[in-house]
Amino acid sequence: MVNGRYVFVIGGGPAGLAAAIAARHRGFQVVVADGNKPPIDKPCGEGLLPDSIAALQQLGVEISPAEGYALQGIKFLEKEKSATACFPAGRGVGLRRPILHKKMLDQAVALGVQFRWETPVTGIQENGVNLAGGDFIQANWIIGADGAQSRVRRWAGLDSSAKKESRLASRAHFVVAPWSEYVEIHWAAKGQAYVTPVSANEVCVVMVSRNENRDIRVALQEFPQLASRLSGERLSRPARGTITTMHRLKHVCRGNVALIGDASGSVDAITGEGLSLSFHQAVALAEAMEKNCLDLYQKAHRQLARRPTFMARLLLMLDGRTRLRRRTLTVFRNNPEVFARLISIHVGETSPVHFAATSALLGWRFLAA
Numbered sequence: 001m002v003n004g005r006y007v008f009v010i011g012g013g014p015a016g017l018a019a020a021i022a023a024r025h026r027g028f029q030v031v032v033a034d035g036n037k038p039p040i041d042k043p044c045g046e047g048l049l050p051d052s053i054a055a056l057q058q059l060g061v062e063i064s065p066a067e068g069y070a071l072q073g074i075k076f077l078e079k080e081k082s083a084t085a086c087f088p089a090g091r092g093v094g095l096r097r098p099i100l101h102k103k104m105l106d107q108a109v110a111l112g113v114q115f116r117w118e119t120p121v122t123g124i125q126e127n128g129v130n131l132a133g134g135d136f137i138q139a140n141w142i143i144g145a146d147g148a149q150s151r152v153r154r155w156a157g158l159d160s161s162a163k164k165e166s167r168l169a170s171r172a173h174f175v176v177a178p179w180s181e182y183v184e185i186h187w188a189a190k191g192q193a194y195v196t197p198v199s200a201n202e203v204c205v206v207m208v209s210r211n212e213n214r215d216i217r218v219a220l221q222e223f224p225q226l227a228s229r230l231s232g233e234r235l236s237r238p239a240r241g242t243i244t245t246m247h248r249l250k251h252v253c254r255g256n257v258a259l260i261g262d263a264s265g266s267v268d269a270i271t272g273e274g275l276s277l278s279f280h281q282a283v284a285l286a287e288a289m290e291k292n293c294l295d296l297y298q299k300a301h302r303q304l305a306r307r308p309t310f311m312a313r314l315l316l317m318l319d320g321r322t323r324l325r326r327r328t329l330t331v332f333r334n335n336p337e338v339f340a341r342l343i344s345i346h347v348g349e350t351s352p353v354h355f356a357a358t359s360a361l362l363g364w365r366f367l368a369a
């Protein structure tokens with residue numbers, strides 16, 4: 001088995017930074033390389049659920065609502081129907097991605113992590129990594145935090161996955177004062193639009209659809225309530241397209257290589273869970289390296305993915321099924337406690353009793369609706 005204190009992290013996005021911070025907390029020497037340079041932006045819904053805020057706190061990164069926009073809960077909307085649920089405890093925060101990146105980077109630098117920016121990694125070997133330009137850096141542990149299209153995954157032979165389902169997404173920011181303290185998920189026949197307020201005068205809108213990636217203003221027409229709020233408003237920066245994927249790997253580590261964040265599999269964007277997952281993975285990975293046993297990380301990774309995967313499957317079941325979705329919204333609207341229980345599972349309430357009781361209640365209300 002591997003032993004040693006030198007860690008090399010490939011990718012300096014949120015997952016790579018979280019991995020670097022958690023490893024430094026355990027006394028490892030850490031170098032991070034990224035082909036890009038900070039602060040790194042990326043199409044994202046920019047919603048940090050209360051669980052993400054708590055996980056960041058564990059890493060020593062404090063997020064104040066004043067840096068973004070405080071979020072009270074989640075609201076589902078379709079035509080005239082809507083249902084609202086508050087987070088059971090704490091608040092979420094809508095936060096621009098470059099701000100999150102800078103805050104995490106500041107913490108990593110303060111802890112003594114070393115960085116190689118604008119330096120793509122071109123290959124890995126058993127005892128280190130090759131950098132563009134020809135440098136080779138020795139490492140005992142290699143962490144692949146290089147995102148959804150991970151090359152480290154391929155290099156390490158970890159690419160054999162279960163199913164992979166992708167949807168198309170585009171993100172835009174509108175200059176407008178938020179009209180709600182909730183993350184709004186607007187449903188329509190061909191997809192969803194979700195809105196996260198990110199400051200006192202800006203909202204982030206993500207449109208997700210299975211088969212179309214249209215101009216954001218055209219796609220907005222499918223969501224009449226949202227279109228009426230945003231049609232006259234200016235974009236604060238150009239819209240950007242991307243892909244969101246449900247992707248589970250059979251294994252996330254091999255030898256001295258471990259994958260984290262989107263490189264290690266992902267849940268659909270609609271859950272707003274990707275960041276939180278990677279922060280929790282980072283803590284588990286550092287502990288496993290400390291104990292010199294990546295099997296512990298493999299187990300923790302599987303366990304951490306369970307709840308977000310369940311939520312993603314539940315939400316995606318509603319995608320494209322208009323009757324089921326409208327009936328669900330009616331159940332949620334008429335039984336706010338059921339919706340609130342579901343949201344509490346979504347944000348991290350994982351006790352099996354709560355889980356079972358909520359499923360039973362949901363099923364019962366469905367039969368009665």
Ligand SMILES: Cc1cc2nc3c(=O)[nH]c(=O)nc-3n(C[C@H](O)[C@H](O)[C@H](O)COP(=O)(O)OP(=O)(O)OC[C@H]3O[C@@H](n4cnc5c(N)ncnc54)[C@H](O)[C@@H]3O)c2cc1C
Pocket residue numbers: 010011012013014015016033034035036040042043044045046047048052119120121122145146147148151169170171206242243244245260261262263266269272273274275276278
């Ligand atoms: C449309 C959309 C909306 C989302 N909304 C939310 C949300 O509201 N809340 C939430 O929590 N999550 C959300 N997510 C998920 C979240 O954005 C991701 O889970 C998160 O970005 C994963 O971070 P990461 O660090 O794993 O990957 P990335 O952010 O992709 O970072 C990977 C880094 O690796 C670098 N890299 C790649 N290859 C190399 C190489 N060979 N050498 C060096 N560097 C390399 C890249 O430059 C990049 O900086 C959303 C995702 C999508 C697609």
